[in-house]
Amino acid sequence: MSQFQKKVELVRSEVIARDVVRLTFNAPEIATVALPGQFVMIQIGSGQDPLLRRPFSIHQTASSEGTLQILFKVVGRGTELLAHAKVGEQLSLLGPLGKGFVLGEPGKACLVGGGMGIAPMLFLASRFQQQSKKGVVPKVILGARNSEELLPLIGDFEALGLEVLAATDDGSLGHHGLVTDVLKSINLGPDFTVYSCGPRPMLAAIHHLCLKENIRCQVSVESLMACGMGACLGCAVPLKAGGYAHACSDGPVFEAGELLWSL
Ligand SMILES: Cc1cc2nc3c(=O)[nH]c(=O)nc-3n(C[C@H](O)[C@H](O)[C@H](O)COP(=O)(O)OP(=O)(O)OC[C@H]3O[C@@H](n4cnc5c(N)ncnc54)[C@H](O)[C@@H]3O)c2cc1C
Numbered sequence: 298m299s300q301f302q303k304k305v306e307l308v309r310s311e312v313i314a315r316d317v318v319r320l321t322f323n324a325p326e327i328a329t330v331a332l333p334g335q336f337v338m339i340q341i342g343s344g345q346d347p348l349l350r351r352p353f354s355i356h357q358t359a360s361s362e363g364t365l366q367i368l369f370k371v372v373g374r375g376t377e378l379l380a381h382a383k384v385g386e387q388l389s390l391l392g393p394l395g396k397g398f399v400l401g402e403p404g405k406a407c408l409v410g411g412g413m414g415i416a417p418m419l420f421l422a423s424r425f426q427q428q429s430k431k432g433v434v435p436k437v438i439l440g441a442r443n444s445e446e447l448l449p450l451i452g453d454f455e456a457l458g459l460e461v462l463a464a465t466d467d468g469s470l471g472h473h474g475l476v477t478d479v480l481k482s483i484n485l486g487p488d489f490t491v492y493s494c495g496p497r498p499m500l501a502a503i504h505h506l507c508l509k510e511n512i513r514c515q516v517s518v519e520s521l522m523a524c525g526m527g528a529c530l531g532c533a534v535p536l537k538a539g540g541y542a543h544a545c546s547d548g549p550v551f552e553a554g555e556l557l558w559s560l
C-alpha cells in the first residue's frame with residue numbers, strides 16, 4: 298500500500314463550531330490513494346513542541362482537486378496549534394495509514410458516528426454513495442453534544458443525498474439521547490453491517506447491540522499513537538482471543554467481535 302510523507306499546503310481552515318475545526322490540504326498523492334477509515338499523522342509546529350505527530354482520520358477527499366480534509370476538536374497543545382495554522386502554511390503529513398472499513402452493499406450499510414467520530418463517516422458515506430446503484434444509499438446516524446456541533450456536519454451528508462438521523466445529548470436536535478437508542482429503534486436486519494466511530498463506551502454499546510441482533514459491526518478505535526506505523530508498540534488494543542493488536546497498523550478499523558471490550 299502506498300504511503301507518503303509530504304509537506305503539503307493548508308488551503309482552507311474553517312471553524313465549524315466552538316473548538317471544532319476543519320482543515321483542507323492540497324495533498325494529491327495521499328488523497329488519491331486514501332480509503333475511508335484510514336488516517337494521517339500530522340507534524341504540528343516546526344520545533345520540538347509538540348514532538349510527536351498527531352493522528353487524524355481522513356474526513357473527506359476530492360481526488361479531482363487533490364485535496365484532503367481533517368475535522369478535529371481542540372483538546373490540547375497540538376490541536377490548539379493546528380487550529381491556528383494559517384492558510385498557505387506547509388505542514389508535514391504522513392499517510393494514508395492503517396486499515397480502513399471493508400465496504401459492503403450501500404443499501405445494507407448503517408453508519409453511526411458520535412462526536413469527532415463523525416470525521417471518517419463523511420468519507421465513508423461518499424464512497425458508499427459513489428457505489429450505490431438506483432439511488433440505494435446507506436442509513437446514517439450521527440450524535441453529538443448539541444445542535445451547534447451537529448448541524449454543520451449534517452449538511453455535508455445531506456449534500457450527498459443522504460438522510461441523517463440525529464441524536465443530541467441536550468435534545469437540541471433530533472433524538473434526545475444516544476445514537477444507540479436510534480440504532481435500536483430502526484430495527485436493522487441481520488443482513489446489515491454497522492460501521493461506527495466514536496467514544497469507546499459508544500462503540501462498546503453498539504458492539505453489544507449488534508451482537509445481540511446478529512449484525513456485523515466494524516469499529517474505528519482511537520488509541521494514543523506515537524509512530525502510526527507499527528514500530529513503537531504505543532497503540533496496543535486488547536484482543537478477545539488474547540494478546541494485542543496495533544491500532545495504527547492492524548486497525549484503526551476492526552471487526553468489533555475481534556476486540557476485548559471489558560477493558
Ligand atoms: C486513528 C486516530 C484517528 C483520530 N482522528 C481524529 C479526528 O478525526 N478528529 C479528532 O478530533 N481527533 C482524532 N483523533 C484524536 C486526536 O489524535 C487527538 O485528539 C490529538 O492527538 C490530541 O492532540 P493534542 O496535542 O491536542 O492533545 P494532547 O495534549 O496530546 O492530549 C490532550 C488530551 O487528549 C487526550 N488524547 C490525546 N490523544 C488521544 C487519542 N489518540 N485518543 C484519545 N484521546 C487522546 C489525552 O489523553 C489528553 O487527555 C484520532 C486519534 C486516532 C488514534
Ligand code: FES
Nearest residue numbers: 525529530532545
Ligand atoms: S503508534 Fe507506534 S506502533 Fe502504533
